[in-house]
Structure formats: C-alpha cells, structure tokens
Amino acid sequence: MKIERLSQDKIRIFLTFDDLLERGIQKEDMWREIPKVNELFSEMMDQAHSELGFEASGPLAVEVFALPAQGMVVIVTRGKLNVHADDSVHDDEDADEDVYEMEVTLEQSDIVMYAFRDFEDVLAVCRRLQQSELTEDGRLFAYNGKYILALDPSLIDSTRHNALIALLAEFGEATSVTEAVLEEYGKTIINAGAVRELCKHFTF
Structure with a gap:
C-alpha cells in the first residue's frame, strides 16, 4: 500500500x-x-x-x-x-x-500505465513494442520526474496482453497514476501514436 x-x-x-x-x-x-x-x-x-x-x-x-x-x-x-x-x-x-x-x-480503467525513469528506457521499450508488433499506439506524459506511457489494451491483440505487460515491466514499473491525474498535473508529450512517433524520430 x-x-x-x-x-x-x-x-x-x-x-x-x-x-x-x-x-x-x-x-x-x-x-x-x-x-x-x-x-x-x-x-x-x-x-x-x-x-x-x-x-x-x-x-x-x-x-x-x-x-x-x-x-x-x-x-x-x-x-x-x-x-x-x-x-x-x-x-x-x-x-x-x-x-x-x-x-x-x-x-x-483498462488503460495500462507504466513509468520510466529515463527517456532512453522509453525509447528502448517503444522499439521493442514496435519490433514485436505489439502496438504503435500510446500516449506519453511527463509527471513527477518520470515518463509515463499509457496504452489502451483494446487496441492490442488480447492474446498478447501478457506479453505486452512483461515487456513494459522489463524497462519500467507499473504506476498508480491515472490519466485524469496526468492530464491535470502532468505534461502531455505525445497525445497519440507515441510508440510510432518515437520510433520514427529517434534512431537506435
């Protein structure tokens, strides 16, 4: 708790x-x-x-x-x-x-929220998400010194939900922050297609 x-x-x-x-x-x-x-x-x-x-x-x-x-x-x-x-x-x-x-x-809420300490971790997880063809969606926020990636499972193959969570947990940690709190107190960095946009604009 x-x-x-x-x-x-x-x-x-x-x-x-x-x-x-x-x-x-x-x-x-x-x-x-x-x-x-x-x-x-x-x-x-x-x-x-x-x-x-x-x-x-x-x-x-x-x-x-x-x-x-x-x-x-x-x-x-x-x-x-x-x-x-x-x-x-x-x-x-x-x-x-x-x-x-x-x-x-x-x-x-069905939205999956994971927090990452470093931007490099966000880039790394997004690259893996794209390579694994899990998702190219997502919203990216900055909140309390961390980056928060929000993903909507309804846009992801339900049979691969566990794989998605396992991948996110490899680089970040589940967070208790809700989208409402992020929108009110955080900063929206990418409002839609975060995985796709980050992989498009950053080389690895």
Whole structure:
C-alpha cells in the first residue's frame, strides 16, 4: 500500500492486488458495502494519518479506480461530500469517530500505465513494442520526474496482453497514476501514436 499527498485535502492510495488478497478482498468487493472493505478503508486512513498527517475528518469523497495488471487507486478528498435533499444526514449526537461520511465513485480503467525513469528506457521499450508488433499506439506524459506511457489494451491483440505487460515491466514499473491525474498535473508529450512517433524520430 502506497500513499501520497496530492494537495492539503487530497491523497492518493495505491493498492496492489496482493494488498487486497492479503485481506481476503476481491477486486469486485470494492464495489460493495461489506465489513472487510470498511476495515481496509479504516486501515488506509490510519496509515494516511501516521505517514502524512492527513486527518480523515468531516465528509470525504472517495474515488476508486481499478487498473489492469496493477491494482487499484483510491483518491480521497476531504470536505467534498454532496448532500442531496432526500439524503439522510447524521445528527452530531449520533456521530461516531470510526464512521466516515463518504460519497464513493467507482470507475474501472483498462488503460495500462507504466513509468520510466529515463527517456532512453522509453525509447528502448517503444522499439521493442514496435519490433514485436505489439502496438504503435500510446500516449506519453511527463509527471513527477518520470515518463509515463499509457496504452489502451483494446487496441492490442488480447492474446498478447501478457506479453505486452512483461515487456513494459522489463524497462519500467507499473504506476498508480491515472490519466485524469496526468492530464491535470502532468505534461502531455505525445497525445497519440507515441510508440510510432518515437520510433520514427529517434534512431537506435
């Protein structure tokens, strides 16, 4: 479990599938209101407090993103709960310190994200992707001192998905960053056809 602060009131938590497995939670369980998931959330908030000093007080907006081959990203924003007229609101006298007011948004992304420390590693993986005829697509971003390559598996032969992941993992590492975060906080270097464009403009 990795936790990082995005702003004063927002944190991002990256859960690997091993993190979920250790707690007896399946990916599909994150969509359900069950004790194990509540315990996991409490554990995440405790770790966020001890590592970052993040107080999970007041209403919390929780966004959960499922990522292929990497795990799940949970973004927690403090003080962003939207209360509708027909929603029940807890009275202060009924408040419990261990119960969070949450508005949960669940999304599943099929985009594969890998981070690379050096531009040479990006060029190397793109050359291999092209040589292996796995893909010439992709988007390239710069974020937090790393290069992030985003690939859409729907544009890749499904029978070769494992080969794609193995190749990417040889040069980089899976990242918990989502495209939404990259577009907001990162820099777009190549918006489409990144593998093709890099192989076209750089000699190896």
